[in-house]
Amino acid sequence: MQPVIQVNNLSKQYKNIKAVDALSFTVNEGDVYGFLGQNGAGKSTTIRMLLTLIQPTAGEIKLFGLNLQKQRKKVLRNIGAIIEKPDVYKYLSAYNNLKLFARMSGVHPSEKQIMQQLDMVGLIDRAHDKVHTFSQGMKQRLGIAIALIHDPQIIILDEPTNGLDPQGIADIRNLILHLSREMKKTLLISSHLLNEMEQVATRLLIIDKGKKLVEGTTNELFDPAQTLIELETLNNAEAFALIGNSLWHDNLQPQRNNKILVKMHRNTIPDFNVWLVQQNIKVVSLQARHSLEDYFLQITSGTQHVAAFTN
Amino acid sequence: MTYILKILLLLLTIHLSLFTYSQDVTDLVNKVKAKLDKVKDYSANGVLKTDVAFIKAPVSKIIVYYKKPNHFRLVKNGGISVLPKGGISVNMSTVISTNNFTALDAGYITIDNIKTKIVKLLPNDDSSNVVLSTLYIDEANLLIRKAVTTTRENGTYELNMSYKKYMEYGLPDKVVFSFNAKDYKLPKGITLDFDENTSPDKMNKLKNKKGKVEIDYSSYNINKGINDAVFTKN
Amino acid sequence: MWQLLQIELYKIFRRPRTYIAFGATAVLIILLQFGLKVDGQEYADFMLQNLGNFDVQGKLLNGYMVCYIVLQLMLVHIPLLVTLVAADMISGEANIGVLRLVLSKPYSRTSVILAKFWATCIYTLLLLIWVAILALFVSMLVFGTSDLFLMKSEYIVIIKQDDVFWRYCCAFCFAFVALVTVASVGFFLSAFAENSIGPIITTMSIIILFTVLGTLNLPVFDYINPYLFTTHMVIWKEFFDEKVNANNEAIAGTIQDMPAIIHSLLVLSTYIIVLVGATIFIMRKKDILS
Numbered sequence: 001m002q003p004v005i006q007v008n009n010l011s012k013q014y015k016n017i018k019a020v021d022a023l024s025f026t027v028n029e030g031d032v033y034g035f036l037g038q039n040g041a042g043k044s045t046t047i048r049m050l051l052t053l054i055q056p057t058a059g060e061i062k063l064f065g066l067n068l069q070k071q072r073k074k075v076l077r078n079i080g081a082i083i084e085k086p087d088v089y090k091y092l093s094a095y096n097n098l099k100l101f102a103r104m105s106g107v108h109p110s111e112k113q114i115m116q117q118l119d120m121v122g123l124i125d126r127a128h129d130k131v132h133t134f135s136q137g138m139k140q141r142l143g144i145a146i147a148l149i150h151d152p153q154i155i156i157l158d159e160p161t162n163g164l165d166p167q168g169i170a171d172i173r174n175l176i177l178h179l180s181r182e183m184k185k186t187l188l189i190s191s192h193l194l195n196e197m198e199q200v201a202t203r204l205l206i207i208d209k210g211k212k213l214v215e216g217t218t219n220e221l222f223d224p225a226q227t228l229i230e231l232e233t234l235n236n237a238e239a240f241a242l243i244g245n246s247l248w249h250d251n252l253q254p255q256r257n258n259k260i261l262v263k264m265h266r267n268t269i270p271d272f273n274v275w276l277v278q279q280n281i282k283v284v285s286l287q288a289r290h291s292l293e294d295y296f297l298q299i300t301s302g303t304q305h306v307a308a309f310t311n
Numbered sequence: 312m313t314y315i316l317k318i319l320l321l322l323l324t325i326h327l328s329l330f331t332y333s334q335d336v337t338d339l340v341n342k343v344k345a346k347l348d349k350v351k352d353y354s355a356n357g358v359l360k361t362d363v364a365f366i367k368a369p370v371s372k373i374i375v376y377y378k379k380p381n382h383f384r385l386v387k388n389g390g391i392s393v394l395p396k397g398g399i400s401v402n403m404s405t406v407i408s409t410n411n412f413t414a415l416d417a418g419y420i421t422i423d424n425i426k427t428k429i430v431k432l433l434p435n436d437d438s439s440n441v442v443l444s445t446l447y448i449d450e451a452n453l454l455i456r457k458a459v460t461t462t463r464e465n466g467t468y469e470l471n472m473s474y475k476k477y478m479e480y481g482l483p484d485k486v487v488f489s490f491n492a493k494d495y496k497l498p499k500g501i502t503l504d505f506d507e508n509t510s511p512d513k514m515n516k517l518k519n520k521k522g523k524v525e526i527d528y529s530s531y532n533i534n535k536g537i538n539d540a541v542f543t544k545n
Numbered sequence: 546m547w548q549l550l551q552i553e554l555y556k557i558f559r560r561p562r563t564y565i566a567f568g569a570t571a572v573l574i575i576l577l578q579f580g581l582k583v584d585g586q587e588y589a590d591f592m593l594q595n596l597g598n599f600d601v602q603g604k605l606l607n608g609y610m611v612c613y614i615v616l617q618l619m620l621v622h623i624p625l626l627v628t629l630v631a632a633d634m635i636s637g638e639a640n641i642g643v644l645r646l647v648l649s650k651p652y653s654r655t656s657v658i659l660a661k662f663w664a665t666c667i668y669t670l671l672l673l674i675w676v677a678i679l680a681l682f683v684s685m686l687v688f689g690t691s692d693l694f695l696m697k698s699e700y701i702v703i704i705k706q707d708d709v710f711w712r713y714c715c716a717f718c719f720a721f722v723a724l725v726t727v728a729s730v731g732f733f734l735s736a737f738a739e740n741s742i743g744p745i746i747t748t749m750s751i752i753i754l755f756t757v758l759g760t761l762n763l764p765v766f767d768y769i770n771p772y773l774f775t776t777h778m779v780i781w782k783e784f785f786d787e788k789v790n791a792n793n794e795a796i797a798g799t800i801q802d803m804p805a806i807i808h809s810l811l812v813l814s815t816y817i818i819v820l821v822g823a824t825i826f827i828m829r830k831k832d833i834l835s
Contacts, residue, residue, distance in 0.1 A: 087641050
């Protein structure tokens with residue numbers, strides 16, 4: 001797998017704040033690269049540096065083996081991006097916006113090609129309507145169409161599912177998978193919808209306070225031995241005490257959201273289930289979660305910002 | 312007794328000679344007027360030059376129309392002309408336009424190597440706009456070489472005439488009309504010329520109160536008939 | 546660059562707001578022409594009463610004169626209309642969030658900024674041509690032509706009919722440079738803002754302030770007046786002043802103070818180069834956070 005994006009020791013300093021701190025990562029060809037972090041972690045700053053919207057204070061960025069600063073035009077021709085909330089010219093129609101941005105990206109698509117692109121994102125019926133009549137979800141889809149119109153090799157999506165309904169989110173997921181698997185594109189996606197990222201991402205980068213925390217495939221990051229089970233019973237206090245005094249006491253985790261958490265290897269879950277029945281613990285629900293969300297919350301600062309959300 | 316008679320005779324002689332003298336000047340003026348009266352109307356092509364300190368005007372081609380007794384119009388084809396008020400009728404007939412005047416002999420003077428008779432015309436009509444006209448008449452040719460007229464409304468102006476081709480009609484080839492020009496100034500709030508700052512030298516020049524209008528006539532069409540409508544301002 | 550310029554012009558002329566300027570100037574000029582057609586003689590008589598003991602004959606209120614009056618009265622309005630577009634070129638796109646998309650395309654920031662500036666200049670030129678058509682050609686059609694009779698504060702200038710038109714051509718060319726200077730100010734301020742209201746108001750405030758300083762004629766401001774671009778913007782009127790010869794006859798085809806015009810052109814051009822250069826410099830360094 002050839003690396004298409006190589007970031008080495010990238011930093012961005014704003015007066016007293018270091019937004020990005022010696023960040024290094026690699027995105028390989030064909031990756032669906034999940035770029036995760038809390039609000040203010042430095043994701044958008046990093047993405048903007050990849051698109052030359054922000055000047056790095058230090059470090060190097062290479063795309064397709066070319067130095068971004070020195071070969072900017074050549075590099076940017078092969079990148080399509082949505083940066084945060086995609087905004088377009090509201091006084092133009094979807095068709096004219098797409099045509100305009102295509103020309104800015106260096107391509108001259110035919111009318112048919114433009115309509116095909118709009119069809120792909122579900123906007124063909126609104127092609128000639130002014131964008132100021134569009135909903136946020138429609139603007140988001142138009143933004144995706146703009147990012148793809150010039151057939152770039154790298155697609156950078158910063159919060160692509162913002163403002164979309166569940167169907168829209170599912171559509172984006174399918175689109176991402178299509179772009180990755182059928183069209184062999186490389187995608188760098190920043191999103192807050194961790195369960196969505198879990199479904200599409202092949203590799204992940206998690207940053208916090210501008211620094212890299214972890215980078216790797218989901219398999220590398222999620223230890224099967226660390227499967228988290230969420231247990232809800234009719235009497236959680238009694239069940240918690242029983243587990244705490246049993247052979248499963250080492251697996252017991254602090255409670256969260258009125259649920260008992262137990263961590264164990266995936267393969268021992270059936271045994272634990274049997275033990276629960278034997279102890280006559282009335283189980284309401286039992287869910288095995290080796291979720292990205294949990295992993296994410298574990299390795300990031302994990303601080304709940306609002307006391308009311310803490311149990 | 313004889314002595315008194317001699318003095319009376321002397322006074323009578325002086326009086327008669329004065330009367331004869333004054334009568335001579337009046338006759339001269341009448342002869343000049345009679346010559347001018349031969350011209351019932353004319354149209355003349357000419358070139359107008361305006362020389363006033365605060366007016367920048369180009370030299371313009373004009374046509375001048377005249378019809379007895381006192382119709383006069385200066386037309387600049389398709390253009391704008393600026394002429395002093397009162398002296399607009401730059402025409403000899405209007406200089407001696409009144410029959411009711413007293414002519415006084417004021418001697419001789421040489422103008423452009425031509426001996427001219429100085430005649431002072433005093434209108435008898437007290438309500439006349441003209442207060443005094445001084446004519447410098449070329450007796451041999453019955454031509455007015457120069458006229459200085461003082462008016463009630465428009466001050467004093469001076470006419471200098473040169474004659475060549477149309478001497479027999481008393482029509483000049485060139486007329487120079489000199490007059491006093493009042494100060495000109497417009498507030499910058501009206502002209503919106505806030506950028507203008509005139510230098511002191513230029514200011515002094517602009518304060519020059521003498522103005523001059525010159526008309527060089529190239530040709531006259533005399534007594535060919537002119538419609539009255541020509542003199543109607545539109 | 547040509548591609549970018551086409552795109553910028555497309556954006557400008559697809560925007561409804563752009564046509565406000567053309568509509569506003571048309572209404573203003575037509576109203577002025579209507580007023581002068583109806584009451585123009587009274588206006589002329591009012592001006593002529595200051596002439597003292599002179600009679601003025603001829604068609605004073607002709608098309609050339611009307612055009613001059615219209616241009617004098619529109620000195621403040623046209624720069625405002627130019628500012629509406631110029632000051633919106635960068636900050637407007639930052640405000641709607643498009644700027645980040647535009648600057649992430651494979652064009653240098655210098656090219657993008659220059660394309661925006663050239664598009665602003667073309668818009669200004671088209672607006673000026675529109676004003677010229679209405680103020681000059683329509684006036685000539687409605688009021689006819691004759692000599693141009695101008696009453697300045699200290700003296701009067703009469704310019705022959707066939708000597709006027711080329712002066713208007715030169716004056717409009719000069720006005721273009723003056724308006725591009727105004728556009729440069731708005732354009733420069735637009736680089737600092739993410740909302741076009743600020744740059745528009747600031748540009749107009751600067752124009753008004755500089756105009757007032759230039760008008761006050763106070764000695765303390767004499768030092769700075771030569772450096773204010775508004776002082777030089779009005780020099781277009783110098784095209785309507787001619788030299789005289791020793792006999793005080795106006796010389797057709799001449800301009801009284803050509804060095805003043807050239808000097809003003811140089812000052813205005815310097816403003817344009819410095820402001821646009823500074824805009825490019827700032828935008829090249831600026832982090833796009835909008």
